[in-house]
Amino acid sequence: MNVYAWLSLSASMTSAILGIIVFSLNRKKLLNKLFLLAALAGFYWTFTEFMMWQANSVEVANFWSKMGFLWPFFAALVLHFSLVYTENNWLKNKFTYLLLYLPAVLFAFTDLTTELINGPPILEYWGYEDTTPASSSVYVLSSLWAAVLPVLAFILCYLCYHRASEESKKQQSKFVTIGFAVPIFTYIVTNIVFPSFAIDVPNLGHIAIAFFGGFVGYAILKYELFTFDAAIAAENIVSTMPDSLILADMTGKTFRVNRRVVNFFGYEEDELIGKSVIKLCVEERRGMDVLKELAEKRVINNYELTCKTKLGEEKNVLFSGSVVRSKTKRDIGITCVIHDITERKKMEERLVKAERFASIGELAGQIGHDLRNPLTGIKSASYFMRMKGSALAEADKKMMLEVIDNAVEDSNRIINSLLDYSCELHLERSKCTPKSLLLYALSKIQVPNRIKILDHTRDEPEMFLDAPKIESVFVSVIQNAIEAIPENGSIEIQSIRKDSNVEIAFIDSGIGIPEAILSKIFSPLVTTKAKGMGLGLAICKRIVDAHDGKIAVESTVNKGTTLTITLPIKPKIEFAIEDRWVTAYASSLARED
16 A cells, blocks of 8 residues: 555545544534535545555446545535535525535536546556546536635635634634645645646545544634534523423423423423423413413413422422424424422411511500400409399399490400401402492491492403402491591492403592501501501401402592502403313323323
8 A cells, every 4th residue: 555545545534533523512513414424525535536546457446436426525515514614694595505516416427427527547656546538628617616616615714714703713713714725725736736737646635635624623622613502502501491491382292391390390201291281280271271371472471370290299380481483483382481489489478477477466565455445344344243233223234234245346356357367368269240249348338327328330340359358358448438437428439440450449538548647558557546456458458469459549638538449350360261272182181091
């Protein structure tokens, strides 16, 4: 084996090994795929040249000469690689691909079936070598084409080097450009220049491919060329992100989850793939409503849901999602991000309880004072009845019993207020309307004849609320209004629908609320009544807040007060179900069964 053959074999092996290494770094990236294809094309071309140089007869040499017909694809792949590496806009035009590969196909077919590009091989001092066809325009055209494409690739990389602002990218481009320059220069000199002057040397262009591999290999090791891109970063983010990520089709059927989903829910990945996202929700109907709203709005953020793990443990989560569209603007799936807020919810509940118990602690002194008054009345009445005994007149006995009854009623009111403020709220929603709520509330109140009730509420829209609790709010507000009207007056109640909410206003003609009290009217222990504990409106606010509503008050002294309660018509997650989601979910359940 002469030195030229050895160099040809070494170049072919180097090209193949480098192509495989680069491809293994990122098998999904187009740049790595193109480099592998170019490297394999270079390996094939160089190996056929080696076999032709080593042939022991002209027939064998001619066979390997024809087997090297794929050499045009190496030139096309080199330019394609440089276009992708430099992110050239030419790739956006499909005509570019035609210009790249159609000539390669034509020249390869011509070389295989004719002798218009490479003539019959003859024996030289380095082995058998192709001859140049006499007066062949196809040969000239193919040689120019094979020279222009690598030169153009070199120019693109050179321009990329000069335009690069980031040092790492600049160094990458420098070594890639040098890697292109060496085989291009060698090919032009040994295949075009020397033959033009009848200088007899072997074609060293394919051997110089090893230099290209060497420089690109150095760029790989030194500057991590080909090893980092947006796809790698995205894959790393998905696998390591602290939130659960689920990719599903438009019916909610899961086809990809990250590691956090597996750890959070306790399922194996295989158990989740193909299952409906809705199966992870405690309230599956609510899960369907979330997906329905996601399909309508395309993006939703921080919807609070309760999910269940494989072991049946309930978790509070914030659900966010978006619809993914294809390049053809077709909806192809959804991304679901689930953020665990279980510990945060527990902490919030502990803080709320702590604040409420702190308020209860403040109430202790006032409760002691308020309870002492009725207890003193009970004790005094019982002492008086015991001392008088049978000598007590019937009228006096009746009066003492009334004192005891009133004292017990006051004590009960104090205890009930404290229990209402301190206990947990659990809503049991049902259908109701503003008018039905008001009518039930008024049935529990004895309105004095001096006060006129003006009912302007409507029997629409239908709302989903905890009716008894809202009725208790209405009772408390109306009772306060009655007590604020010392003489003749009126209380007007009206309801107005505003978007997805209903505003219910209570307008009285009472004495109003002083400005100093108005700013803290909903705080516990704030009251203007002699016997009041200041818990009534604080309890009302708790109930309204639990319904995701708002309560506000406006007042002018000696003119009256307006208290407005704003309530959502439906909860945040609408209970209306879209047919296609129900159908999709039902079919997925059928498949799972």
